[in-house]
Amino acid sequence: MTKEHKQDIGLVKKARKGSHKAFKQLYDKYQHQLFMVCLRYAKDKSQAEDFLQESFIKIFKGIDSFDPEKGFFEFWARKITINVCLENIRKKSLYTLNIAGVENIATVHEDALSMLSKNEMMEMIQEMPYGYKTVFNMYVIDGFSHKEIAAYMEISVGTSKSQLSKARNYLKNLLLERTITVKESHG
Amino acid sequence: MDRFDEIWRNSFQQDEVKPESWNTPSPSVWNGIESELLNKKKRRFIFLLLFFGIFSLLAGAGLLYFNTFNYTSSKSEDIASGLEQIDQSIPMAGGETNISDPSPEINFRNENTEGSEYPAATEDSELENKPSHEEAEKNNEGLSYEVPGENFQSKGNLLVEKSKPSTIENQLDKESQKTTNPQLRKVDKVVKNNSNDSKSLLNSNSVETPEIFLFSDLQDDLPESKEQLATREITSQSVNQLPHLTKELLLLSPAILEHSLLDWEANTTAKSVSEIKPDPSRHWHLSIFSGASIWNQRVGSQYVNDLSAFDFHFSKNNMGFAGGIELGLTLNSRWEISSGLMYESIETTSGHNGELSFSKNEEDREDNSNKYDLNLATPFGFAATNFKLFRDGELSQETIQLLADFESRHQIKNLSIPLSFRVYLLQGEESPFNAGVKLGGNLNYLFSISNQLKNVDTHHDLISFQNDLAETDLSQNIRKFHLNTSAGAFVDYRVRPSLIARLEYTWLKGLTDVFNQEDYFTKIDRHLFSIGFQATLSEQ
Numbered sequence: 001m002t003k004e005h006k007q008d009i010g011l012v013k014k015a016r017k018g019s020h021k022a023f024k025q026l027y028d029k030y031q032h033q034l035f036m037v038c039l040r041y042a043k044d045k046s047q048a049e050d051f052l053q054e055s056f057i058k059i060f061k062g063i064d065s066f067d068p069e070k071g072f073f074e075f076w077a078r079k080i081t082i083n084v085c086l087e088n089i090r091k092k093s094l095y096t097l098n099i100a101g102v103e104n105i106a107t108v109h110e111d112a113l114s115m116l117s118k119n120e121m122m123e124m125i126q127e128m129p130y131g132y133k134t135v136f137n138m139y140v141i142d143g144f145s146h147k148e149i150a151a152y153m154e155i156s157v158g159t160s161k162s163q164l165s166k167a168r169n170y171l172k173n174l175l176l177e178r179t180i181t182v183k184e185s186h187g
Numbered sequence: 188m189d190r191f192d193e194i195w196r197n198s199f200q201q202d203e204v205k206p207e208s209w210n211t212p213s214p215s216v217w218n219g220i221e222s223e224l225l226n227k228k229k230r231r232f233i234f235l236l237l238f239f240g241i242f243s244l245l246a247g248a249g250l251l252y253f254n255t256f257n258y259t260s261s262k263s264e265d266i267a268s269g270l271e272q273i274d275q276s277i278p279m280a281g282g283e284t285n286i287s288d289p290s291p292e293i294n295f296r297n298e299n300t301e302g303s304e305y306p307a308a309t310e311d312s313e314l315e316n317k318p319s320h321e322e323a324e325k326n327n328e329g330l331s332y333e334v335p336g337e338n339f340q341s342k343g344n345l346l347v348e349k350s351k352p353s354t355i356e357n358q359l360d361k362e363s364q365k366t367t368n369p370q371l372r373k374v375d376k377v378v379k380n381n382s383n384d385s386k387s388l389l390n391s392n393s394v395e396t397p398e399i400f401l402f403s404d405l406q407d408d409l410p411e412s413k414e415q416l417a418t419r420e421i422t423s424q425s426v427n428q429l430p431h432l433t434k435e436l437l438l439l440s441p442a443i444l445e446h447s448l449l450d451w452e453a454n455t456t457a458k459s460v461s462e463i464k465p466d467p468s469r470h471w472h473l474s475i476f477s478g479a480s481i482w483n484q485r486v487g488s489q490y491v492n493d494l495s496a497f498d499f500h501f502s503k504n505n506m507g508f509a510g511g512i513e514l515g516l517t518l519n520s521r522w523e524i525s526s527g528l529m530y531e532s533i534e535t536t537s538g539h540n541g542e543l544s545f546s547k548n549e550e551d552r553e554d555n556s557n558k559y560d561l562n563l564a565t566p567f568g569f570a571a572t573n574f575k576l577f578r579d580g581e582l583s584q585e586t587i588q589l590l591a592d593f594e595s596r597h598q599i600k601n602l603s604i605p606l607s608f609r610v611y612l613l614q615g616e617e618s619p620f621n622a623g624v625k626l627g628g629n630l631n632y633l634f635s636i637s638n639q640l641k642n643v644d645t646h647h648d649l650i651s652f653q654n655d656l657a658e659t660d661l662s663q664n665i666r667k668f669h670l671n672t673s674a675g676a677f678v679d680y681r682v683r684p685s686l687i688a689r690l691e692y693t694w695l696k697g698l699t700d701v702f703n704q705e706d707y708f709t710k711i712d713r714h715l716f717s718i719g720f721q722a723t724l725s726e727q
Binding site for chain 2: 023027
């Protein structure tokens with residue numbers, strides 16, 4: 001058990017007893033990490049803040065159900081946050097499948113991608129339509145399988161795969177545009 | 188997973204995230220979470236209070252219903268048993284009544300059947316008892332009665348014709364006629380030669396015995412205790428319910444009646460007095476009360492001293508409503524313990540003065556106002572306030588210095604759970620009044636407290652304040668839970684055996700702070716004047 005994990009368990013125990021301070025410490029510790037999850041799924045910062053607030057309220061209200069033996073608090077909180085984001089997207093019918101074709105980019109300079117800051121990468125994700133963004137986030141970053149995505153989004157596995165493919169191409173196009181823009185500005 | 192995906196995953200799956208402006212949520216997120224958490228706590232507390240209150244009410248209502256039902260039943264049984272005793276002491280026709288304890292020890296003997304002047308009704312009767320009393324043998328009227336003395340012993344029975352239940356009404360008419368029979372008058376002369384009123388009534392044709400007459404003679408003989416007076420009404424009502432025949436017999440035999448009543452009265456008096464007196468046994472009771480609560484904010488001297496230059500005052504018009512419900516248990520004849528729920532709604536004002544500057548150059552051109560952000564000093568701490576002062580006329584460009592008086596209104600709603608021990612000081616059994624003192628404490632919860640800037644008197648004709656545009660935040664240092672001790676005195680008046688009206692004064696002294704910030708603090712003392720009712724629910 002890591003020191004971090006022990007510290008989290010201590011805070012969770014205090015929070016369960018109603019310690020306001022413990023709630024605040026947990027929030028301070030994980031706000032950035034969970035906010036990034038929300039930013040990936042949301043269209044903008046404001047919506048991400050709504051998702052984050054709802055997530056933390058769910059986390060704190062359900063803190064009694066957190067079992068330290070089953071995993072880290074961080075993962076448990078992250079899972080709740082992803083669920084809140086997906087629930088909001090589905091509830092508000094934000095998710096629509098993008099059927100328009102995206103030009104397949106054969107080669108992408110991956111070095112250019114790795115040179116991007118997280119903020120820039122986040123901006124690129126946020127620029128994607130909900131359909132691409134959701135499947136991309138779920139599959140590439142959060143590790144869902146196509147089967148899980150299909151079940152959750154109520155689409156077929158094939159659709160999930162095609163949406164992912166289009167999302168990748170969309171991002172590659174964006175990356176290409178950015179690279180060109182950067183080159184032009186330097187040139 | 189290709190390299191492209193891997194870069195994305197690694198970028199966003201890192202454990203450590205460096206806080207930057209773009210990945211930091213605004214403070215409003217935490218505020219929203221915090222308010223939700225506080226609301227949850229608040230809801231939980233209110234739920235507990237409501238649960239306790241509703242449970243108390245339901246339990247009280249159930250016990251009250253149960254007790255009322257039992258009380259009515261026992262009351263009916265008391266009356267029925269009283270009537271039964273009268274019936275037993277005045278044997279009815281045709282039945283043999285063994286006069287035994289606890290019924291009056293009255294001995295009727297018909298010693299000489301042939302020579303009897305007793306009415307025809309007795310002619311069919313068998314006389315079982317032989318004369319056994321010498322004095323009775325000397326009684327040439329055949330029918331004698333004995334008033335039991337100190338050494339009296341029951342010596343016999345009286346056999347009288349018994350009416351069949353199916354013909355009771357006809358029999359009653361016959362008996363009525365018999366009662367007015369002249370022979371009967373003769374008997375009465377023997378039996379009751381000292382009752383002129385009785386005779387005159389018997390000589391009349393009316394069998395309706397006026398209640399006032401029936402008891403007027405007896406009352407002279409009855410011991411004049413208040414307990415007996417208290418039961419007289421019950422006795423009177425009971426006798427009025429008797430059949431005419433029985434009434435007549437009562438009239439014929441005042442001594443019998445006297446002893447019947449005395450004996451029965453002894454029984455019923457014991458019961459009645461036990462109902463009127465405080466019951467020494469344990470029982471539950473439910474109280475409701477309402478009244479006026481006067482709050483006195485006990486502000487720390489340091490706070491007052493530091494603000495004295497600003498003419499800080501902190502308690503004015505601090506009166507409000509108080510009401511509540513309590514469930515109590517009488518431990519013994521002197522002690523009671525009770526707890527419940529009390530609600531108070533108080534409005535107080537506080538104030539101080541301060542300097543403000545008004546500048547025409549800095550005013551909002553839309554409404555000719557200057558905006559101010561400042562901290563108001565209140566008994567509940569410093570409250571951040573936004574307000575505007577409006578210019579109502581033309582002023583010079585120079586900045587005007589104002590010495591303004593600020594008045595803040597504080598609306599407080601307090602829920603508390605009182606725990607009280609009451610001691611009865613008077614133990615009078617005769618008076619319906621009782622008095623005592625109480626000691627205890629309260630756990631309080633300020634479930635709503637608000638500060639509002641009510642007025643800013645600028646002492647300037649052209650610069651005014653509109654209180655509906657002022658916003659005042661509550662001090663951040665309010666402590667919603669606070670404790671107090673309580674002491675008081677009360678006077679009870681027993682309205683009914685199971686109902687008490689209560690007038691009570693309680694002094695509540697704050698133990699813990701409602702506001703605390705460094706060296707500054709405020710405690711709350713209260714004076715509570717209440718009237719209420721306490722209903723006895725059940726005996727344990």
